[in-house]
Amino acid sequence: MKKFILSVMALFAGISSIFAQNKVEMADTLRSEGKIYVVVLVMLVIFAAVAVYLFILDRKVSKLEKDK
Numbered sequence: 001m002k003k004f005i006l007s008v009m010a011l012f013a014g015i016s017s018i019f020a021q022n023k024v025e026m027a028d029t030l031r032s033e034g035k036i037y038v039v040v041l042v043m044l045v046i047f048a049a050v051a052v053y054l055f056i057l058d059r060k061v062s063k064l065e066k067d068k
Contacts, residue, residue: 030036
């Protein structure tokens with residue numbers, strides 16, 4: 001689990017450094033209109049849903065492995 005978390009953190013660090021180099025006009029527009037918070041919220045909800053799904057799936061697989 002630690003390796004997964006570290007991998008995700010490294011991935012986000014790499015992606016953020018790529019996008020930080022360029023000036024993104026769309027992001028400035030969304031930020032000035034206050035819509036960037038909606039975008040961030042939707043992304044967080046999707047990420048949380050995928051994380052919960054993977055956690056539940058991992059528990060089910062672990063249970064099946066124990067039964068064998």
